[in-house]
Amino acid sequence: MFKQFKFLIFLTTLKFAYLTDDHQSKNVIIIVADDLGFHDLSFRGSNEIPSYNIDALAYNGIILDRFYTAPMCTPSRAALLTGKYPHHLGMQNYVIVSDEPYGLPLDVKLMPEFFKDAGYVTHLIGKWHLGFFKEEYTPFHRGFDHVFGYLGPYIDYWDYTLQMFNRNYSRGYDLRRNLTVDKTYDRVYATDMFTQETINAIENHNQEKPLFLILNHLAPHAGNVDFPLQAKEEDLKKFPYIENEERKTLAAMISSLDESVGRIIDALHRTGMLENSIIVFFSDNGGPTTFQHATTASNYPLRSQKESAWEGGIRTDALIYSPSLPSGVLRTQYFHISDLLPTLLTLAETNIKVKDKIDGIDLSRMIMNDMPPYRDEIVTVDDVSGYGSYIYSIFKLVNGSSSNGRADGWIGSNNNSDVNKDDYITGVLNSDVAQILKNYENPLIPEEILEIRENATVKCSGIISDCDLLRGPCLFDISRDPCEEKNLEPTNPLLFDAMLKLYHSSLKKLVPSHKKPLDPQCDPANFNFTWKWWE
Ligand SMILES: *[C@@H]1O[C@H](CO)[C@@H](O)[C@H](O)[C@H]1NC(C)=O
Ligand SMILES: *[C@@H]1O[C@H](CO)[C@@H](O)[C@H](O)[C@H]1NC(C)=O
Ligand SMILES: *[C@@H]1O[C@H](CO)[C@@H](O)[C@H](O)[C@H]1NC(C)=O
Ligand SMILES: *[C@@H]1O[C@H](CO)[C@@H](O)[C@H](O)[C@H]1NC(C)=O
Ligand SMILES: *[C@@H]1O[C@H](CO)[C@@H](O)[C@H](O)[C@H]1NC(C)=O
Numbered sequence: 001m002f003k004q005f006k007f008l009i010f011l012t013t014l015k016f017a018y019l020t021d022d023h024q025s026k027n028v029i030i031i032v033a034d035d036l037g038f039h040d041l042s043f044r045g046s047n048e049i050p051s052y053n054i055d056a057l058a059y060n061g062i063i064l065d066r067f068y069t070a071p072m073c074t075p076s077r078a079a080l081l082t083g084k085y086p087h088h089l090g091m092q093n094y095v096i097v098s099d100e101p102y103g104l105p106l107d108v109k110l111m112p113e114f115f116k117d118a119g120y121v122t123h124l125i126g127k128w129h130l131g132f133f134k135e136e137y138t139p140f141h142r143g144f145d146h147v148f149g150y151l152g153p154y155i156d157y158w159d160y161t162l163q164m165f166n167r168n169y170s171r172g173y174d175l176r177r178n179l180t181v182d183k184t185y186d187r188v189y190a191t192d193m194f195t196q197e198t199i200n201a202i203e204n205h206n207q208e209k210p211l212f213l214i215l216n217h218l219a220p221h222a223g224n225v226d227f228p229l230q231a232k233e234e235d236l237k238k239f240p241y242i243e244n245e246e247r248k249t250l251a252a253m254i255s256s257l258d259e260s261v262g263r264i265i266d267a268l269h270r271t272g273m274l275e276n277s278i279i280v281f282f283s284d285n286g287g288p289t290t291f292q293h294a295t296t297a298s299n300y301p302l303r304s305q306k307e308s309a310w311e312g313g314i315r316t317d318a319l320i321y322s323p324s325l326p327s328g329v330l331r332t333q334y335f336h337i338s339d340l341l342p343t344l345l346t347l348a349e350t351n352i353k354v355k356d357k358i359d360g361i362d363l364s365r366m367i368m369n370d371m372p373p374y375r376d377e378i379v380t381v382d383d384v385s386g387y388g389s390y391i392y393s394i395f396k397l398v399n400g401s402s403s404n405g406r407a408d409g410w411i412g413s414n415n416n417s418d419v420n421k422d423d424y425i426t427g428v429l430n431s432d433v434a435q436i437l438k439n440y441e442n443p444l445i446p447e448e449i450l451e452i453r454e455n456a457t458v459k460c461s462g463i464i465s466d467c468d469l470l471r472g473p474c475l476f477d478i479s480r481d482p483c484e485e486k487n488l489e490p491t492n493p494l495l496f497d498a499m500l501k502l503y504h505s506s507l508k509k510l511v512p513s514h515k516k517p518l519d520p521q522c523d524p525a526n527f528n529f530t531w532k533w534w535e
C-alpha cells in the first residue's frame with residue numbers, strides 16, 4: 001500500500017516536472033567497489049564480514065540480484081561510461097596496462113558528458129584506468145569538471161604510488177587533481193581520502209545545479225605486489241575471529257569501505273541533497289580468489305572468479321537506492337552494467353536520451369515497477385584471451401577457459417562465522433545508514449530484513465555434472481542452477497547448438513581490440529617519478 005502510494009506520488013511529480021521548467025533533475029552518485037567478491041558483503045547471507053551500512057542501503061532500496069559486469073576492470077568501466085559492450089569499443093581484452101599507449105576511444109560520448117548536457121556538475125573521484133598515454137585521454141578531458149584520483153589500475157593505500165611488478169620502471173606517484181599532481185594528503189588511508197573528497201564535493205556543491213559523481217574506490221583491490229593487502233589497525237581489530245591473516249586484512253578493507261558508504265549517505269542527508277538523489281553501488285567484476293592481485297576474495301557459491309566468464313567473474317553485488325524509488329525489493333531481472341547509462345538518465349529525470357546506438361537498455365520501468373522492457377541477453381567476450389559466455393533467457397553458454405582450467409571450479413571460501421550471527425539484525429538497524437534512512441522510508445523491520453536477505457542468498461542445486469572448458473563449451477540453466485553445476489550440453493545437443501550459433505552471431509559487430517605493445521617511454525623516472533601522459 002505504502003509503496004503504491006509512493007509510486008503514485010512519483011508519477012505525479014514526474015508529470016509535474018515535465019509541465020514546469022524549473023524542475024531539478026536528481027543527483028546521481030555512483031559508488032564502485034574494485035574487485036569485491038560476491039560473498040564478501042553480508043546481505044547475501046554471510047556473517048563473516050558485516051557490511052551493515054551497505055546492507056541497510058540495499059534493504060531500504062533495490063537489490064539488483066542479477067547484475068552483470070565485464071570480467072575485468074577496464075572493460076567494465078568502459079561499458080559503464082559508454083553504455084556499450086566492451087567488444088563494441090575494442091576494449092574487451094584484459095585491462096590497460098600502464099605502459100600501453102591506448103585508451104577508451106575519443107569518438108564515443110561518455111556518461112558524464114550526457115549528464116553535463118542535462119546541466120549537471122560532474123566529478124570523478126578515485127580510479128580511472130581507461131587510458132592516459134595522451135593528455136586528451138585523461139578523465140579531465142572526458143566530461144568530468146573535477147577529477148581527483150589515479151590514472152592507472154591501483155595505487156598503494158598509504159603513499160599513492162604504483163610500482164609495475166613485472167617491469168623495470170621506477171615507482172611512480174599516481175594521484176592528481178584535474179591535471180596537476182596533488183600532494184594534499186599525507187599517508188591518509190586511500191579509502192578515507194576518497195571518502196573525504198566525496199564529502200567535500202557534496203558539501204561544496206552549489207545546489208542550483210544537480211550533482212553527478214562517480215566514486216571509484218580503490219578498495220578492496222590489492223595494492224602493489226610488495227604490499228598487497230593494506231588495512232587500518234582499528235579495522236583489523238574488528239576481526240579477531242578470522243584466522244587467515246590475508247582474509248582478516250581483506251575484511252578490514254571492506255569494513256572501511258562500508259564505513260565510507262555510511263559517511264557519504266550522512267553527507268547527502270546533512271546537506272539536504274539525499275531527498276533528491278539516486279545512489280548506485282556495485283563491484284566492477286568478481287573477486288580475485290587466486291592468481292594475480294588475489295585478495296582471498298570469495299564469490300561463493302558462484303563459480304570461479306575475476307577474469308572469467310563464469311558467474312563468479314561477471315555477476316556482482318549491486319544495489320540502487322533513492323527516496324523516490326521502491327524500497328525493500330529485490331529485482332531478479334537481468335541488469336547489465338551498460339544499462340546504467342540510459343536507465344539513470346531516465347530515473348534522474350534528465351530529459352536526455354542517448355541518440356547513438358548503444359547496447360544498454362533503459363530498464364527504469366523494471367527498476368520502478370517491475371515492468372518491461374526487460375533484458376534477455378548478455379554477451380561477455382575476450383576474443384584475444386579466447387573466452388566468453390552468452391546468456392539468453394534462462395540459459396548460459398560458457399566458452400573457453402581463461403585459466404587453462406585451473407580456476408574453473410568453486411574456488412571461493414565459504415568460511416562463515418557465527419560470531420555476528422545473533423547481532424546481524426541489530427547491526428543493520430543500528431547502522432548509520434539505517435538511522436538516517438528512517439527519515440525517508442518506513443523503518444526496516446527484522447522480518448523484512450530476514451526475508452530480503454534470504455531471497456538474496458544464492459542456493460545451489462547440488463547436482464554436479466561434468467564440464468571441462470578445455471574440451472568444449474558448456475551449457476547451464478542459470479535460473480535454476482545459478483552455481484553452474486549441471487552441464488546441459490550432453491543431454492540437450494539442439495539447444496546447445498542454437499546457443500552456440502546465437503553466441504557467434506552476437507559477435508558479428510566485434511571491434512578488434514585496441515591493445516598496443518608496451519612503450520617504455522612511460523617510465524615515471526622520465527616525469528619526476530610520477531605517472532603522466534607520455535605522448
Ligand atoms: C578543476 O577544474 C575545474 C574546472 O573544470 C575548476 O573549477 C576547479 O577549480 C579545478 N580544481 C583545481 C584544484 O584545479
Ligand atoms: C628487467 O631487468 C632485468 C635485469 O636487467 C632483466 O633481466 C629483465 O628482462 C628486465 N625486465 C623487463 C620486463 O624488461
Ligand atoms: C577458513 O577457515 C579455516 C579454519 O578456520 C582456515 O584454516 C582457513 O584459512 C580459512 N580460509 C580463509 C580463506 O580464510
Ligand atoms: C571459445 O573457446 C575457444 C577455446 O576453447 C577459444 O579458442 C575461442 O577463442 C573462444 N571463442 C570465443 C568467441 O569465446
Ligand atoms: C522473497 O521471495 C518470495 C518467494 O519467491 C516472494 O514471495 C517474496 O515476495 C520475496 N520478497 C522480496 C522482498 O523479494
Ligand SMILES: *[C@@H]1O[C@H](CO)[C@@H](O)[C@H](O)[C@H]1NC(C)=O
Pocket residue numbers: 528
Ligand atoms: C619533483 O617532485 C618533487 C617531490 O614531489 C618536488 O618537490 C619537485 O618540485 C618536483 N620537480 C618538478 C620539476 O616538478
